[in-house]
């Protein structure tokens with residue numbers, strides 16, 4: 001069963017004005033739950049694996065797992081995407097292992113802790129994009145550093161997060177720089193920084209425009225209306241999942257995520273890919289805790305996994321519906337990576353300047 005590329009899917013999303021959640025996976029249960037939600041809503045799917053996921057499950061396992069999922073759910077086209085690639089080797093080895101899309105995150109240096117210079121980011125993203133496009137794979141770049149506008153810090157628990165204090169300038173993508181970045185790197189999608197951060201502890205209160213800058217997205221979209229924007233750190237950290245965890249022995253301090261209605265607003269302003277990991281983790285952990293707490297004699301792992309999968313499925317269904325992904329799967333005719341490579345080579349997929357940006 002052939003996977004599709006991120007570029008093909010996001011072009012379709014842009015033409016039809018919808019967004020696509022990109023869910024992180026590490027194991028079969030997460031994959032099954034996401035695909036069941038996609039099947040129930042007739043949605044195309046982005047499954048993404050971090051470097052941590054690749055070392056947890058193994059590249060061969062991940063590839064065959066995703067191939068198996070796409071064989072089980074043939075109607076729901078799947079993109080397999082590398083999340084936060086830190087260098088050429090991570091991105092190219094992902095493609096060798098069947099990924100159809102990679103994120104080259106040059107906003108940070110290879111250690112994924114040190115904010116990188118603009119020149120470094122341009123150079124590595126352009127280089128990876130040339131190599132990926134030669135074989136038809138898609139590339140997401142990142143400009144601006146993910147982190148909290150409240151504290152100036154990136155989430156400590158995350159595998160890819162800046163260390164130290166970040167300035168407001170670093171935390172908000174500059175729209176003019178974004179135009180230059182996309183034109184010079186030719187990346188297919190652009191992750192932007194607007195005050196979201198990875199993990200559960202994004203905001204200490206329900207975010208307003210001071211700490212979640214949707215205006216930044218609007219300004220970038222105004223200058224780059226043809227570029228697919230990506231929102232990272234876009235879990236909503238729903239109260240019901242915090243409550244589920246805490247009612248069953250958890251001790252998560254009160255926290256706030258990105259409200260789904262802000263993401264819906266973003267989708268109207270050119271956001272096409274919405275990264276979600278924490279919400280699915282919380283759904284799974286909440287149900288594990290509930291089973292452990294309510295049935296202390298239970299020892300069959302499936303009795304933990306089944307409600308966990310149901311909880312993830314419900315969350316994913318909601319996001320597919322609210323982002324407008326639902327009902328789109330049947331409308332996509334897969335384009336092979338070889339054909340995508342030819343389209344790139346012809347220049348047909350080169351980034352387009354907006355009319356208001358032409359020299």
Ligand SMILES: O=C(CO)COP(=O)(O)O
Pocket residue numbers: 024083084197198199200231232233234235236275276277278279
């Ligand atoms: O951005 C993400 C993965 O790249 C995930 O973000 P969350 O931690 O908000 O789920």
Ligand SMILES: O=C[C@H](O)COP(=O)(O)O
Pocket residue numbers: 024050051052053083084158159160198199277278
């Ligand atoms: O980018 C962050 C994702 O949530 C992946 O996290 P991870 O590196 O712990 O797998």
Ligand SMILES: [Zn+2]
Pocket residue numbers: 084105107108142145146160
């Ligand atoms: Zn990043």
Ligand SMILES: [Zn+2]
Pocket residue numbers: 084198232233275
């Ligand atoms: Zn991310």
